Amino acid sequence: MIVAAFATENALHEAAAELRRDRACRVETYGAAPPPGMVTSSIVPLLMLGGGMAGAVGGFGMQVYATTLSYPQDIGGRPAFSWPAYIPASFELAVMGAMLAGIIGYFMTVRLPRLYDPVDEAGAMHAVMTGGHVAVVRDGDIGEVMNTLTRHGALTIEEIRP
Amino acid sequence: MKAEAGAGVEDDILVFPAETPHSLTEHICATTLHEGEAGWTPLWWWLGLGFALSLLGMGIISVAWLFYAGLGIWGIDWPVAWGFDILNYVWWIAIASGGTFISALFFLLRARWRTSLNRLAESLTLCAALCAAIFPILHLGRPRFFYWLFPYPNTMGLWAQFRSPLVWDFFAILAYVLCSIVFWYFGLLPDLATLRDRAQRRWQQVFYGVLALGFRGSGRQWRHYQPVYGVMAALMAPLVVSVHSIVGMDFAGGATTGWHSTQFPPFFVFGAALSGFAIVLLAVIPLRPAMGLQPYITPRHLNILGCLLLTSSLCMAYAYVMDVFSTYYGPDPADRIMFAFRLHGLYAPIYWGTIVLNIVFPQLLWWRAIRLNQLVVWLVCLGVLVGMWLERFQIIVSSLARTQLPSAWGQYTPTVWEWSLLCGSIGLFLTTFLLLLRFMPMLAMAEMRTMLGNRS
Numbered sequence: 001m002i003v004a005a006f007a008t009e010n011a012l013h014e015a016a017a018e019l020r021r022d023r024a025c026r027v028e029t030y031g032a033a034p035p036p037g038m039v040t041s042s043i044v045p046l047l048m049l050g051g052g053m054a055g056a057v058g059g060f061g062m063q064v065y066a067t068t069l070s071y072p073q074d075i076g077g078r079p080a081f082s083w084p085a086y087i088p089a090s091f092e093l094a095v096m097g098a099m100l101a102g103i104i105g106y107f108m109t110v111r112l113p114r115l116y117d118p119v120d121e122a123g124a125m126h127a128v129m130t131g132g133h134v135a136v137v138r139d140g141d142i143g144e145v146m147n148t149l150t151r152h153g154a155l156t157i158e159e160i161r162p
Numbered sequence: 163m164k165a166e167a168g169a170g171v172e173d174d175i176l177v178f179p180a181e182t183p184h185s186l187t188e189h190i191c192a193t194t195l196h197e198g199e200a201g202w203t204p205l206w207w208w209l210g211l212g213f214a215l216s217l218l219g220m221g222i223i224s225v226a227w228l229f230y231a232g233l234g235i236w237g238i239d240w241p242v243a244w245g246f247d248i249l250n251y252v253w254w255i256a257i258a259s260g261g262t263f264i265s266a267l268f269f270l271l272r273a274r275w276r277t278s279l280n281r282l283a284e285s286l287t288l289c290a291a292l293c294a295a296i297f298p299i300l301h302l303g304r305p306r307f308f309y310w311l312f313p314y315p316n317t318m319g320l321w322a323q324f325r326s327p328l329v330w331d332f333f334a335i336l337a338y339v340l341c342s343i344v345f346w347y348f349g350l351l352p353d354l355a356t357l358r359d360r361a362q363r364r365w366q367q368v369f370y371g372v373l374a375l376g377f378r379g380s381g382r383q384w385r386h387y388q389p390v391y392g393v394m395a396a397l398m399a400p401l402v403v404s405v406h407s408i409v410g411m412d413f414a415g416g417a418t419t420g421w422h423s424t425q426f427p428p429f430f431v432f433g434a435a436l437s438g439f440a441i442v443l444l445a446v447i448p449l450r451p452a453m454g455l456q457p458y459i460t461p462r463h464l465n466i467l468g469c470l471l472l473t474s475s476l477c478m479a480y481a482y483v484m485d486v487f488s489t490y491y492g493p494d495p496a497d498r499i500m501f502a503f504r505l506h507g508l509y510a511p512i513y514w515g516t517i518v519l520n521i522v523f524p525q526l527l528w529w530r531a532i533r534l535n536q537l538v539v540w541l542v543c544l545g546v547l548v549g550m551w552l553e554r555f556q557i558i559v560s561s562l563a564r565t566q567l568p569s570a571w572g573q574y575t576p577t578v579w580e581w582s583l584l585c586g587s588i589g590l591f592l593t594t595f596l597l598l599l600r601f602m603p604m605l606a607m608a609e610m611r612t613m614l615g616n617r618s
Binding site for chain 1: 183184187191313319320321322323324325327329330333334336337340341344345347348352355356358359360371372375376377378379380381382383384385386387388389390393394397400401404405408411608611612615
């Protein structure tokens with residue numbers, strides 16, 4: 001794979017776009033902040049919806065089972081199935097389920113934790129989160145890729161063999 | 163803490179013009195990683211930690227004695243069976259709310275000013291929520307069985323009483339503490355990666371590297387990060403309102419005089435907002451100069467927080483007025499007797515202290531010059547925190563001391579063990595907060611970099 005560092009975010013994204021468009025390369029960009037105008041579509045909010053629904057339905061169902069079947073108690077003549085009283089705990093469990101689904105779903109989607117990745121061998125990667133702009137090209141013709149990166153003003157280009 | 167009313171144009175900027183994403187990252191990393199001029203741990207931090215640990219030690223002794231001797235060491239008795247335990251719980255959980263209001267609610271409102279404050283505010287939330295969470299356990303007669311509150315299949319065939327607000331409270335605290343940790347950590351992830359890449363010392367590289375879990379700032383990671391953070395914020399905002407509503411229902415669900423009111427859920431949410439904004443200002447004002455945060459937390463932030471404090475104080479005033487109105491408009495003479503006891507009985511100074519500290523003093527913030535006078539604002543915030551504690555005292559104690567039956571009237575005097583437990587919880591709060599201050603970035607660097615955009 002080839003790792004190239006750029007001076008500006010614009011140069012990075014122009015080079016990445018050209019490599020993807022003209023060379024059909026798999027390119028991943030790295031930066032300390034989300035690229036401006038990035039399309040932020042994700043499946044994780046749907047997972048969160050699922051987690052929230054599971055928390056709500058599970059919580060409500062558990063309370064129904066506990067108060068009507070497993071351990072019914074007559075307190076002040078109130079009905080065993082007192083559904084309004086189940087709402088607060090169900091809501092809390094829904095939020096908890098959604099939040100846990102969010103963080104777990106995010107880690108699974110972006111494949112974290114990953115404490116080591118071969119791209120870490122590139123020196124340029126160590127400056128990404130402090131303000132660097134890096135492109136990682138995982139396939140394609142090495143010569144053509146390097147030419148394109150150089151033409152877009154790459155500051156350093158490293159070839160990493162996984 | 164000098165007045166900055168004359169700061170002119172600086173009043174209206176969010177970040178000083180000279181600051182760039184690079185200078186911000188350098189400054190915050192150097193402070194957190196103890197490098198360069200910020201490489202030594204300042205004296206104020208050591209003094210603060212020493213003070214905090216001494217309070218915490220007092221609390222540990224108090225808890226150890228409580229576990230050994232039981233609840234009899236406290237001043238609670240019939241009819242005042244709730245004392246400092248519940249009082250401190252309600253006080254701390256309200257203080258915890260400020261961070262969530264700022265980081266979640268104002269994120270949804272796209273308020274750019276919250277970016278400089280959200281990490282500090284969320285850290286305060288975590289520490290305060292931790293303090294709140296221990297009190298319901300300590301107040302149990304048999305704390306070792308606290309897990310009985312959790313609905314799990316057991317050989318006794320017992321379940322929690324789901325129709326009781328006290329059980330709702332268990333779920334609310336659990337959800338709030340857990341979700342606050344998740345939200346705080348998720349927001350921190352890119353900054354931990356920055357610290358990992360910036361760290362020079364081996365232990366710091368390992369420490370922040372493990373916590374960052376391999377976040378590298380790839381396009382894929384950012385693409386999923388932003389929507390998830392947004393949804394989390396959208397969940398945290400109603401969560402914080404629900405938590406304080408449930409705390410209010412702990413009281414409203416009882417037929418005790420002065421508690422059985424439909425306005426209690428919003429009443430407690432207003433109180434949470436007031437004490438939450440107060441603790442944020444109380445921390446931010448001294449930390450700005452102490453940690454060199456003036457370029458990022460400017461007089462404009464103080465001005466906005468001052469406005470929020472004033473607004474929540476007015477909401478609180480509305481709730482206090484409604485409390486009086488519903489008591490005297492309502493049909494129950496026992497309520498009126500109890501309220502008269504609040505106004506001019508044994509605990510009257512506590513009621514009037516509440517009004518003065520929570521309502522009267524914050525009215526100073528109508529004036530912009532006062533909102534920018536940090537010493538005055540700091541004192542008002544300190545007053546609000548004391549006032550909110552007094553408010554909890556008068557709600558809990560005066561209601562229980564004057565129940566419907568005159569034969570069951572009583573009074574409550576806290577013992578030294580309750581005071582030491584309160585001091586211990588303050589020590590726990592300060593200790594955890596000081597540790598976070600020293601080892602975690604107190605500004606959300608990734609979010610700030612996005613806000614600063616193309617500055618170079």
